[in-house]
Amino acid sequence: MARKAEGRGRRRPHSRQTPATAIDPTPRRYRIEALGVSGDGIGRLTDAGVQQATPVFIPYTAPGDEVLARSTGKDRATIQEICVAAPERVTPPCSLFGTCGGCSLQHLSAEWILKWKTTEVLTGLHRAGVVDLPPAASFQTPSASRRRADLAVKRKHDGVILGLHRRGGDVVDLTECSLLHPDIVKLLPALRTAMERLDLFRREADLVINLLDSGPDLLLASDAPPSTADRIKLAAFCKSHCISRLCWKEKASQENPEILVQLAPSVIAFDGVAIEPPSGAFLQASREGETAIRTAVLDALPPSTGRKAKIIELYAGCGTLTFGLSTHARVEAYEGHPGAVEALTRASAGRNITPHLRDLNKQPVEAKELSSALAVVLDPPHAGAGLQMDDILDARPRVIIYVSCNPRILYRDTERLLKAGYRIDALTIIDQFLWSAETEVVCRFSHSSKKREKTNNK
Numbered sequence: 001m002a003r004k005a006e007g008r009g010r011r012r013p014h015s016r017q018t019p020a021t022a023i024d025p026t027p028r029r030y031r032i033e034a035l036g037v038s039g040d041g042i043g044r045l046t047d048a049g050v051q052q053a054t055p056v057f058i059p060y061t062a063p064g065d066e067v068l069a070r071s072t073g074k075d076r077a078t079i080q081e082i083c084v085a086a087p088e089r090v091t092p093p094c095s096l097f098g099t100c101g102g103c104s105l106q107h108l109s110a111e112w113i114l115k116w117k118t119t120e121v122l123t124g125l126h127r128a129g130v131v132d133l134p135p136a137a138s139f140q141t142p143s144a145s146r147r148r149a150d151l152a153v154k155r156k157h158d159g160v161i162l163g164l165h166r167r168g169g170d171v172v173d174l175t176e177c178s179l180l181h182p183d184i185v186k187l188l189p190a191l192r193t194a195m196e197r198l199d200l201f202r203r204e205a206d207l208v209i210n211l212l213d214s215g216p217d218l219l220l221a222s223d224a225p226p227s228t229a230d231r232i233k234l235a236a237f238c239k240s241h242c243i244s245r246l247c248w249k250e251k252a253s254q255e256n257p258e259i260l261v262q263l264a265p266s267v268i269a270f271d272g273v274a275i276e277p278p279s280g281a282f283l284q285a286s287r288e289g290e291t292a293i294r295t296a297v298l299d300a301l302p303p304s305t306g307r308k309a310k311i312i313e314l315y316a317g318c319g320t321l322t323f324g325l326s327t328h329a330r331v332e333a334y335e336g337h338p339g340a341v342e343a344l345t346r347a348s349a350g351r352n353i354t355p356h357l358r359d360l361n362k363q364p365v366e367a368k369e370l371s372s373a374l375a376v377v378l379d380p381p382h383a384g385a386g387l388q389m390d391d392i393l394d395a396r397p398r399v400i401i402y403v404s405c406n407p408r409i410l411y412r413d414t415e416r417l418l419k420a421g422y423r424i425d426a427l428t429i430i431d432q433f434l435w436s437a438e439t440e441v442v443c444r445f446s447h448s449s450k451k452r453e454k455t456n457n458k
């Protein structure tokens with residue numbers, strides 16, 4: 001799904017404005033050489049005699065394409081016509097592809113995308129200095145499996161639209177989707193109709209749908225408070241669509257959402273353990289992706305060293321990996337979201353797990369604590385592990401199992417880990433964001449000096 005724009009720079013009040021360079025609207029012919037990290041084709045002009053220093057990024061193109069494209073900025077162009085199609089091109093399964101902004105790679109086959117993502121990760125790790133990579137395992141989630149939708153809702157003069165933002169533009173009504181789980185897709189028309197009649201929604205709202213084992217779990221953030229009539233309508237809506245819970249908060253509010261409707265417990269099981277996640281909780285994008293990540297992490301664990309062995313898990317969420325880890329050794333699980341820790345604490349009762357509520361940016365787990373762990377497992381957010389990484393490097397635990405949804409941060413941390421004496425000895429590449437350029441990677445880093453100690457001690 002498209003991410004919301006992050007960290008736009010503020011213009012300085014008295015800075016001089018550089019006059020915008022005029023954009024030549026004439027379509028020109030480009031040959032696409034490769035895909036960039038965000039999945040856009042990298043094109044160069046084919047015109048004879050033209051020396052083009054900087055490549056141009058052209059969305060929805062494939063390596064091997066020759067296209068006519070119109071410039072939209074210094075190094076960006078938009079495709080007008082495909083003159084020569086790359087052999088890897090396929091017919092996109094969704095008629096909204098290229099409009100809705102949710103997918104960027106539906107014009108390429110799933111096999112090609114997995115190969116591309118694998119090569120990108122291997123190249124990135126080589127560039128970070130890894131010389132002896134183990135063979136990489138890989139996994140790809142199927143279509144129609146995405147279990148979380150983060151949608152925008154807009155009131156228009158002729159009704160309500162509900163969908164994703166087109167690239168740099170307005171919301172596109174999601175009238176079909178090949179990526180989302182069918183149980184989410186089939187709910188959309190009824191949601192559109194229901195939203196039209198609500199007082200709590202004037203012009204804009206955000207809607208998160210998490211598909212749990214108990215059915216869809218909804219979090220609505222809107223621009224007006226719910227009326228009594230809204231509460232009655234929403235209760236009826238949830239009942240007729242088997243929605244266990246619907247929560248509401250004011251758009252942009254940091255407050256906890258209010259439960260407007262709760263008809264049954266909202267439940268999801270991780271490794272057979274049922275938890276009740278908070279509304280809008282982080283979930284791995286699909287059940288299949290979650291299983292692939294958990295399998296890679298559990299397979300990477302070193303043998304347990306007895307009853308006292310402990311695993312330190314950082315960024316544990318609601319316990320996606322925690323319960324599996326706890327069958328191997330005692331788990332100290334750290335997480336910064338209060339609702340997630342509450343859910344994990346309730347489900348951990350009587351198990352080998354101690355959950356901790358901790359903002360790891362402000363108060364990282366210290367090196368002294370980390371160094372005694374059998375393994376440190378970390379699954380940081382997109383921005384990476386920040387300060388926590390310094391303590392991990394100071395601690396030098398024997399094994400670090402690193403789950404990354406942002407390979408660029410992983411490459412940066414890999415460079416530091418290599419310098420500290422680690423090597424990668426297990427690697428899994430998971431395409432759980434099918435048809436987008438995002439990749440999930442699970443790496444095991446082992447510390448060589450500890451290995452030597454172990455060998456000497458034998």
Ligand SMILES: C[S@@+](CC[C@H](N)C(=O)[O-])C[C@H]1O[C@@H](n2cnc3c(N)ncnc32)[C@H](O)[C@@H]1O
Nearest residue numbers: 315316317320335336337359360361379380381
């Ligand atoms: C990629 S998710 C992984 C969650 C879990 N491991 C899973 O697989 O579901 C990252 C988690 O880090 C948590 N997080 C983000 N920033 C944090 C911080 N500064 N301190 C602690 N946890 C944080 C988020 O709440 C989220 O649960």
